Amino acid sequence: MNSANHPARSADDSLDALFAPRSIAIIGASSDQRRFGGRPIQYLLEAGFEGPIYPVNPVRSEIQGLKAYPSIAEVPGPVDLALLAIGSDDTQQTVEDCIARGVKAVISYGAGFAEVGEEGIARQARLVETARRGGLRLLGPNCMGALNARTRFYGTFASALEDGVPPAGRIAIASQSGGYGGYLLRHLFLRGLGVSQWVTTGNEADIDVGEALHWMAGQEDNDVLIAYIEGLRSSESLLAALRRARENRKPVVVMKVGRTAEGSAAAASHTASLTGQDSVYDALFEEYGVYRARTTDELLDVAAALSRRSLPKGPRVGVISISGGVGVQIADFISDAGLEMGTVPEHTQARLRELVPHCSPRNPIDMTGLVTTNHDIMEKTLDAVFEADAFDAVLIFLGIAGAAPSMAGPLQQAIANAHARAPDRLVMVSVTCAPEMMREYDAKGMLAFEDPSRAVSALAALWRFRQTFEAELPTPVALPPAAPLNLPADGKLNEAAAKALLAGHGIRSPREALARDAADAARLGTEIGFPVAVKIVSPDILHKTEVGGVALGLADAAAVEAAVARMAATIPSHAPAARIDGYLVSEMVNGGVECILGISQDEAFGPVVTFGLGGTLVELLKDTVCALAPVSEERALEMIGKVRTAPLLTGYRGGPRHDIEALAKAISGISVLAASHADTISTIEVNPLVVQPGSGGVIALDAVIETRQAGSGDRHA
């Protein structure tokens, strides 16, 4: 049908019609430029959109100087995109009309869908089903539209453009929130920065923020991608977008809200989507080198710095300050941010002392107020430190001295002159001045900030991106063909069955055997060798210690017999309904480091593997790391290095090095198990998992596996 008009293109075909349309209809078109049926027409005309614009309005023949049509059916030429500036009641029929007319994509601005409860959810479900069946891509509903500066497409009613459509820039934005998307747009304009593409996804009935970002990552006319995320229903599109962005070396800066319990509660009430567990996002962002901003200021600072397309080649920062006090402060920021204070070589210090005898030539360098009044000193100071190659970036604190119009010009020129002789160094300026003068510094090739702490944060972000782009993109872990699990009929696994399953995936347990009764246990203890541990085995009792179901360090057969007899006598009073499968007699494992290793399910991301040091402290310290399953052994080693207590494993205060290779294998192994059987296994908890010294391997002292069939049992009872 209509596609015959287009030459063959990439898989992004259908989104090109949406985000780079060649012809546009506005259904519900209005002459009132303040209305959402009027504003997009105004913007499109103002920007000089080159394709045809077809206002559709049943009662007007002309709108904003354009010929209007009574219905979409009567529009003459082909229509890539229809903007629906209509209420939720009319949307279904209109979408059907659009499909009939051969329209390829629609943007639905209207509210009254999934965000308003039951009825709206049903309305939205019908709409998206219709669109999919008709091959129509749908942005929204309840969104603020999209823009694409290259094609002068401004399909939005965002008030951020009211003061005029700004020039194109090289920052692309995908936002779930229209309001926040507009807010960002406005702030970028205030900083003199333009955007290449901008998309708000609203209710995400069809296209979600990940798919929008994926399309942007494939466009050539942007250098920085920004995403605003409240929650995801599924993660595939986001993962694909992040991978594509990495492949194309496009830095991604994300604002993910709902970080805290308070925030998540608010996000759930605001959108129709689910907010994933926040640490999973952190793990994901770290894996892909995404920068997660905490505040809008930070997001804008980092995006602005990235838009200069120059990353520092190392972490060494030089500070040139006119105030010793601020120099010390900046050294604090640099240390906090994980950057380094570079060292000024002796001969360079001597050179600086020649320039200003009373200077402090060590980093932070204090050349006194002279550098701001004598521009030659500024230029020669920079030449000296650039020549010494002691710094990858230089932060010049000018404070209020860089603001006087008479002084700023020559000062900027002096800095720019020296910078031109060392163009691979990054030059930042902290200066208190009006925004217009700030732009002058920017225009001369420096990154200008007011507060030095913000300059340092932005620099740290740039350095992190540099490292990310130099590292290999992580290879996806291939899942083996999933072997059947041979679960019991009711899907419940007792400890012995759980351990057997883990043993099949490379995680061994202590030598142990299941005893029927006290005498049997004593016999098995003798076979295994004393001392032994005895634990009750029951699919209905998951927290054994709490019911007195664990006895450790039993030294002889008599002790074993007594312990089992006590359990058999007292446990039924704690857990009357519990089936007792027997008593597990195990070798005692002494020494080693106790860890916890587990699998949980994230609503959006599926199985997540979590690792942490164990013992009683784990929940108190929350010293754990997580990652999306499956993870490779390399990635697992990185995870191990990230817990604060990792030195306990790697040899702490003369202690032994433990078998972290075996631990990495276990982390990877359990993650592959969970990912291969994501439809069957819901959670796994190995606690404690003991990591032995040397190459002694790991031993699962206890394990709980829950299946989807069996549900959560009395896990949290």
Place this chain on the structure above:
Amino acid sequence: MNSANHPARSADDSLDALFAPRSIAIIGASSDQRRFGGRPIQYLLEAGFEGPIYPVNPVRSEIQGLKAYPSIAEVPGPVDLALLAIGSDDTQQTVEDCIARGVKAVISYGAGFAEVGEEGIARQARLVETARRGGLRLLGPNCMGALNARTRFYGTFASALEDGVPPAGRIAIASQSGGYGGYLLRHLFLRGLGVSQWVTTGNEADIDVGEALHWMAGQEDNDVLIAYIEGLRSSESLLAALRRARENRKPVVVMKVGRTAEGSAAAASHTASLTGQDSVYDALFEEYGVYRARTTDELLDVAAALSRRSLPKGPRVGVISISGGVGVQIADFISDAGLEMGTVPEHTQARLRELVPHCSPRNPIDMTGLVTTNHDIMEKTLDAVFEADAFDAVLIFLGIAGAAPSMAGPLQQAIANAHARAPDRLVMVSVTCAPEMMREYDAKGMLAFEDPSRAVSALAALWRFRQTFEAELPTPVALPPAAPLNLPADGKLNEAAAKALLAGHGIRSPREALARDAADAARLGTEIGFPVAVKIVSPDILHKTEVGGVALGLADAAAVEAAVARMAATIPSHAPAARIDGYLVSEMVNGGVECILGISQDEAFGPVVTFGLGGTLVELLKDTVCALAPVSEERALEMIGKVRTAPLLTGYRGGPRHDIEALAKAISGISVLAASHADTISTIEVNPLVVQPGSGGVIALDAVIETRQAGSGDRHA
């Protein structure tokens, strides 16, 4: 002499002459207003200083329209203060001349003293000795001077005043750095805020930042005190200042730089003073309710918010946003900041739905963009939430919608109207607009910020000050008369002597006795009761485990004899020079929670007591708290509550509650011991200190006490 001219005043007398002088001489006076001998005269004239100004210059008879005098001796009237705008070579003689002339105070601007090394240090020492002998107070040298808006005294050459002397405000600033002090001044002016007093202390030969702050805390015309600190030589004046500020309910906001190792290194090279251990400052600031700002933006935000003199009566915040996305973000900030999202009652939600049917009436409240265009809805929304008394503070996010001049006025009025009906509630606004319009919001009684995260941080600071001012000022701990310690002649204490000393201060050790040899040890073990522990006792061996000098859980006399024999045979090869005093045989202490308790010396603050949970993890997790010694038992209980692992002591996951009262007694006791004998004891380390369950008390399993006489021995060998 001159003091006969003044009525009797407080102990601040001598500083009044410095900071509120009634007559001023400028020595080294200049007609050139850009020079440090010219600028202060210009400022004083511009501001209309009412007392006499006497320029002193050997070759000029008139300066800036004032009669000049060839020397200080020839100035006609009494002189409270002389400003020394002269080089370091002339300063000594000039100070002597000032003393002879009866001048009460001087401000020395000149550099070339302690900050430039040996010669300068000697020059400064002589200067301060002369000043003290002559009863002359001295600010500087190497400082930028001071100002006092009430008396129109502008004794500074800070370029921050170049654009004109601004109106008086109610913020006072004491800064060790002149450059940073000027930077702060300028930023306050840019925000439309003035200062009451401003003092820069430079090299602090006589007056330090603490003394300046102490004077400010006694003045009536300020509401907020700001201090900028790089390091202190002694802490008494700062402690006195913080106490006085608390007594007068003046909030103190501090920027203390040199937080990190990088920063401290820089601070040491910049100033002549020592940077104290940073966590000691944190402990001190917390004790006195001082707010420590990390960045200048934060410092200014908090000071600006405080200058409104309105603190929230509780932590419950209501968020009214025109963008759901930003609302979620703000909820995150609120949770991070330790504030609470207030709950909107059902009937108020119903009322909000009446106003805007499609609103989100739960907190964060989203009334849609309608609140910004329909001001009546804004006013009624605020009335509804104020009436419900669900919030102590309201943060209204207007974003870019509050900026249009046509909209801002009526919007401000609507908010102010509702606020007038609930004046005890705090109203904050987050709005993107020009600074002038920001001031309009401020002028209508709202606290206006651009980024909502900064509004939330400032609010959290206000709430913290409210809590501080409602709490009792901590009572200083009275030290008992120090009993003599009866140290050995060489000042060295072995483990037994250290434990005996601690026992005298309420910290008991296990039942134990010192054995001469293996047979003796076996006999003592039988007396004490098995199992026992044996440890080598030597004043020369402090890390016993590392030389094989510890054996635990010895079950009978034979085991004890074998262990001691092994130590006697092998230890001399590890530590050939070690005197061996014997073998300590002790009862085994099982169970309890291992802690670490110690005393160290801070260069500025003296003895500091540190407490943390113990075991191998203490150094890894750095989960410790410290406080200046001595501390009361109440304060010690607060310290215990602050370590992250405190739940292990108070009953964690069904574990027992441990004897935290005895622990608090031990913390307080050891701190009193150290403070009473600060001249004798340098460090104490009790590790592990075992806290027993129930009311079992605490037991010191090991203790090391170092005296100043004995030095640190082989402590870190």
